[in-house]
Amino acid sequence: MNQSSILDFRSGTFFAPVLVLYSNNMEMISQRLQDKIASAPGFFSNSPVLFDLSELNKNDIKVDVEALISLLRKLSLFPVGIRGGDASQEKRALELSVPLDSGRSRGDAILLEIQKQDDTASEFQTVVREAVRTPAMMITQPVRSGQRVYAASDLVILAQVSAGAEIMAEGNIHVYNTLRGRALAGVQGDIEARLFCLDLQAELISIAGIYKTSEDLKEVSRKKPVQVYLRDQALIIEELG
Amino acid sequence: MARIVVVTSGKGGVGKTTTSAAIAMGLAKKGHKTAVIDFDVGLRNLDLIMGCERRVVYDFVNVINGEANLNQALIRDKNCNQLYILPASQTRDKDALNLEGVGKVLEELSKDFKYIVCDSPAGIEKGAYLAMYYADDAFVVTNPEVSSVRDSDRMLGILASKSRRAELNMEPIKEYLLLSRYDPERVESGEMLSLEDVQEILSLHLLGVIPESKAVLNASNAGIPVVLDEKSDAGQAYADVVARYLGEKRPLRFIDGKKGFFRKLFGG
Ligand SMILES: Nc1ncnc2c1ncn2[C@@H]1O[C@H](COP(=O)(O)OP(=O)(O)OP(=O)(O)O)[C@@H](O)[C@H]1O
Ligand SMILES: [Mg+2]
Numbered sequence: 001m002n003q004s005s006i007l008d009f010r011s012g013t014f015f016a017p018v019l020v021l022y023s024n025n026m027e028m029i030s031q032r033l034q035d036k037i038a039s040a041p042g043f044f045s046n047s048p049v050l051f052d053l054s055e056l057n058k059n060d061i062k063v064d065v066e067a068l069i070s071l072l073r074k075l076s077l078f079p080v081g082i083r084g085g086d087a088s089q090e091k092r093a094l095e096l097s098v099p100l101d102s103g104r105s106r107g108d109a110i111l112l113e114i115q116k117q118d119d120t121a122s123e124f125q126t127v128v129r130e131a132v133r134t135p136a137m138m139i140t141q142p143v144r145s146g147q148r149v150y151a152a153s154d155l156v157i158l159a160q161v162s163a164g165a166e167i168m169a170e171g172n173i174h175v176y177n178t179l180r181g182r183a184l185a186g187v188q189g190d191i192e193a194r195l196f197c198l199d200l201q202a203e204l205i206s207i208a209g210i211y212k213t214s215e216d217l218k219e220v221s222r223k224k225p226v227q228v229y230l231r232d233q234a235l236i237i238e239e240l241g
Numbered sequence: 242m243a244r245i246v247v248v249t250s251g252k253g254g255v256g257k258t259t260t261s262a263a264i265a266m267g268l269a270k271k272g273h274k275t276a277v278i279d280f281d282v283g284l285r286n287l288d289l290i291m292g293c294e295r296r297v298v299y300d301f302v303n304v305i306n307g308e309a310n311l312n313q314a315l316i317r318d319k320n321c322n323q324l325y326i327l328p329a330s331q332t333r334d335k336d337a338l339n340l341e342g343v344g345k346v347l348e349e350l351s352k353d354f355k356y357i358v359c360d361s362p363a364g365i366e367k368g369a370y371l372a373m374y375y376a377d378d379a380f381v382v383t384n385p386e387v388s389s390v391r392d393s394d395r396m397l398g399i400l401a402s403k404s405r406r407a408e409l410n411m412e413p414i415k416e417y418l419l420l421s422r423y424d425p426e427r428v429e430s431g432e433m434l435s436l437e438d439v440q441e442i443l444s445l446h447l448l449g450v451i452p453e454s455k456a457v458l459n460a461s462n463a464g465i466p467v468v469l470d471e472k473s474d475a476g477q478a479y480a481d482v483v484a485r486y487l488g489e490k491r492p493l494r495f496i497d498g499k500k501g502f503f504r505k506l507f508g509g
Contacts, residue, residue, distance in 0.1 A: 144398030145391055160444060162394045
């Protein structure tokens with residue numbers, strides 16, 4: 001075997017929901033989590049998850065990191081990062097093989113930079129614009145049950161997305177057909193991302209981690225083009241045209 | 242060069258083997274030299290439906306393992322001399338087949354045959370994968386019920402992403418829907434999905450609708466593919482399917498129940 005074909009590092013991103021805690025009461029956390037999981041079992045079972053303690057630490061509420069990690073694992077979640085912890089929490093997490101996450105996803109980083117550079121109107125703005133113009137991923141064939149698509153950009157699908165299929169994009173998602181599977185836009189935290197489709201019959205829709213399952217979508221009228229976006233941390237579904 | 246056709250579904254018991262036997266016979270009857278291969282190693286069903294179970298000496302696995310050559314293993318059909326059957330082994334397990342071996346057998350058959358029909362086992366695991374990997378065309382057999390439609394959709398995803406044609410970036414497998422065991426009365430009463438429902442979910446080229454029919458059981462008990470029972474509804478429906486596959490235009494039959502019939506009659 002050729003030496004160079006043994007392994008390869010590629011740049012990649014992967015998607016994990018961020019669990020932001022506002023309470024340190026393990027029993028309540030456990031109950032809430034179980035409710036969430038029950039509402040979308042396919043979405044959460046064996047899912048990686050990042051937990052964010054910044055809200056707690058802001059208010060000086062101490063949480064037992066070890067208890068939290070073991071609770072998550074017990075519920076078949078895989079903690080893959082701690083965010084916003086203090087030094088001792090971070091140390092404890094590392095000891096339990098949970099790495100640290102700086103909390104600066106790409107989107108955040110760019111936003112911060114823009115604010116800093118705004119008045120000087122420097123080169124950076126051009127850079128940002130280029131980043132925004134990453135060409136969309138285009139899919140012309142149906143996305144069938146069991147298939148997954150991930151776009152590090154916008155995602156445009158010209159065919160149907162079947163129940164049991166999953167499409168994810170860091171940017172917007174456009175489906176010019178019926179959407180029956182799961183669609184997750186803004187998976188790296190872009191709260192400006194939107195989802196468009198001609199007929200919303202999805203199993204789950206999500207923007208920047210805020211989601212609705214088909215249970216919550218019963219009221220949506222069939223066979224009408226819609227857009228979905230975030231307003232005040234809530235998903236708004238709006239008929240188009 | 243032969244055209245390789247896989248008859249597949251995902252879900253079990255939907256009528257793949259019945260369909261494989263019927264279309265292989267239908268193609269052979271039209272004068273095309275056809276081979277039909279049983280990929281369901283361990284179960285072996287096709288030879289029963291073709292009525293040649295007593296003539297099996299060597300099988301598909303023997304050929305792959307080099308224990309017999311193709312000519313020794315192929316069984317000529319008793320009703321049609323353009324049709325040959327390559328039976329599965331009943332005594333081996335599923336792992337007896339491998340991608341390379343299957344490829345070699347198909348290549349050798351391709352030299353001599355016009356159509357090669359591959360009867361896939363149920364599921365989406367290795368057996369079903371091997372049966373579809375080399376295909377040019379796929380008949381996706383679906384029953385009008387939610388679980389069958391879902392499994393067919395899953396299989397379509399596999400055809401589109403895991404087949405040889407997908408891997409080599411060639412023109413994709415041509416996918417055809419064959420809606421089987423269709424019972425218009427149960428559709429009307431809402432117990433089963435309608436043709437329109439299934440078409441809306443799968444959006445595939447429809448090759449035909451096979452009605453639920455007693456003729457199928459009679460034919461398999463007799464070991465004669467149902468397409469030879471020319472008086473039966475299922476036999477005629479399969480004959481239509483073969484004709485459409487070969488490019489003829491034929492109107493759909495056997496899709497209206499009694500109510501539908503009366504509704505048409507009285508314009509109600
Ligand atoms: N159109 C039909 N009308 C009535 N019965 C049918 C019809 N098609 C198939 N059957 C019956 O359904 C059963 C399963 O059919 P068949 O063996 O062809 O399915 P299969 O998809 O090959 O199953 P498996 O997944 O086990 O290989 C058989 O008993 C057969 O007689
Ligand atoms: Mg079978």
